[in-house]
Amino acid sequence: MPKQNAFYAQSGGVTAVINASACGVIETARKYSSQIGTVYAGRNGIIGALREDLIDTSKESASAIRGLLTTPAGAFGSCRHKLKSLTENRAEYERLIEVFKAHNIGYFFYNGGGDSADTCLKIAQMGESMDYPIQAIHIPKTIDNDLPLTDNSPGFGSVAKYIAISTREAAMDIASMCETSTKVFILEVMGRHAGWIAAASGLAAEQEGDAPHIILFPEIAFEREKFLARVQRTVQERGYCVIVASEGTQYKDGTFLTESSVVDAFGHQQLGGLAPALAGMVRSELGYKYHWAVADYLQRSARHIASQTDLDQAYAVGKAAVEYAIAGKNSVMPAIIRGEGKEYSWSISEAPLEEIANQEKMMPRDYITDDGFGITEAGREYLAPLIYGEAYPEYRNGMPIYTRLKLEPVAKKLATGFKV
Incomplete structure (x- = not known):
């Protein structure tokens, strides 16, 4: 059986460091090229999957992907689109399976907040019920900092x-x-x-x-x-x-x-x-x-004016998501765990999506x-x-230098489109 490809997408309001998570996903997947094929990105989030509007990240140079570390907004486009339950809108799930099968996608990485965690969980459940296993890993991101089970949220x-x-x-x-x-x-x-x-x-x-x-x-x-x-x-x-x-x-x-x-x-x-x-x-x-x-x-x-701590953590959760997938994990999210002691430290650990989706963490x-x-x-x-820490981008003529990707589309394999 040929190695399977991965699908990565950005969801909801973007942040100054969401592209660092994308960088972590893509760079790590390239290191595991013997186990993961091409990383496809959804143009404008999950909508890209529904429309079979995929971006081939293998066409981007290593320097362009590395440039995502210092580039704001969503490099692949984001969206606000919440999947309903399988019983409410089976057509969307069938379409996703159709697209994933057509492009041999077996790994799903969704970068977003609580609603995105819900989408990620539903896709994992969908894969089981429709006999097309999908390893779905949620990558945390929200400026609101309201995701549970993680000390804080990248962004x-x-x-x-x-x-x-x-x-x-x-x-x-x-x-x-x-x-x-x-x-x-x-x-x-x-x-x-x-x-x-x-x-x-x-x-x-x-x-x-x-x-x-x-x-x-x-x-x-x-x-x-x-x-x-x-x-x-x-x-x-x-x-x-x-x-x-x-x-x-x-x-x-x-x-x-x-x-x-x-x-x-x-x-x-x-x-x-x-x-x-x-x-x-x-x-x-x-x-x-x-x-x-x-x-x-x-x-x-x-x-x-981004935080170096935030940048490091955003990259780390993207990297961990790929490593979790390689290890066979499913329906989990890389969570940031704060260390004990006066000097600040942190590590990454897995958290189950069932306890994250549609939940909010308020101020104590x-x-x-x-x-x-x-x-x-x-x-x-x-x-x-x-x-803590300054993570300034490089400047040219008084302005920061930000990466512009090629965003080359993947050839469509399905005869029909899908209206979202």
Whole structure:
């Protein structure tokens, strides 16, 4: 029997280091060329498999693949497409099997968050039920840092670094002008149900009184009067107030401050507009001059300020995924395990997808101060190592050099297409 090929795809919102995981997969698979054939990548995630729109990574040079280490975004394209159950949409699964059979694909590597873990698990189960075994390995990635069974998620450390630095720099700007200008600055960051990204802003503070003065977490119910009182007191004491707010900030009854009826492909409500909403409260109740900003895609695409720790871990989980497949493992995810002791260390271990898919890891309460507006020393000790180290890309003419792949398509073997 000829050696089987592999399929790799990127899913969901991309990160500054997701391509490092791709690099880890492809470079490691090439080392095991006697056991794994060609690594095909899905153009735009799982959609690429459904459409039989595959990319032949063997056409990319070793230097181009190595260049993925310092290139942001998703080199092969990503998507938000959640597979329904086999009983709800059998046609998609039959199509995947058809494509995998046509291209002799026996290894499936899916790089994403909790919903992607669910997709990976379903594909492994599908292979068993449809008599076409697929070794499905999930590769963790999410800036939200909400995957269970792993100490942290690749992609988060770089976002945490970006937010911490941006908070400190913006705070210095506001402090230098607050006598005659802006009194309140609000930075809105991502984080639907878990406040990890907002929490990272707390690393900006070096001593008592430093910004951020208020952090809003999804885990802590928002109280309007309590919030406004803290803003007023901070301005009176410090001359200005810097606020970092998670987009998922919500009231006690669970409704978001800025709830929308629009949902994405995963069924998640579209969030946004929290910063101007908070600014409106400050203006109407306190009358302070304000400015606000939304980190949005900037926080997850900022490869120029990535964390070396994050980069190393992103590569390591891609590498481990291939090694797990070679070892015959299935329905697992390489998880990051934090070492014991004062000096930060980490290793990789396997975690079962049944305990990861569709699960979320929230901020522990003891990482948040009693008043709900900051991070504790325990929270700082957890977060700080994840932003360690600088992983700057090379520059030319003042701009970072990023890899552009050939993305050569694989010849289609099936007569019919598939509408997604």
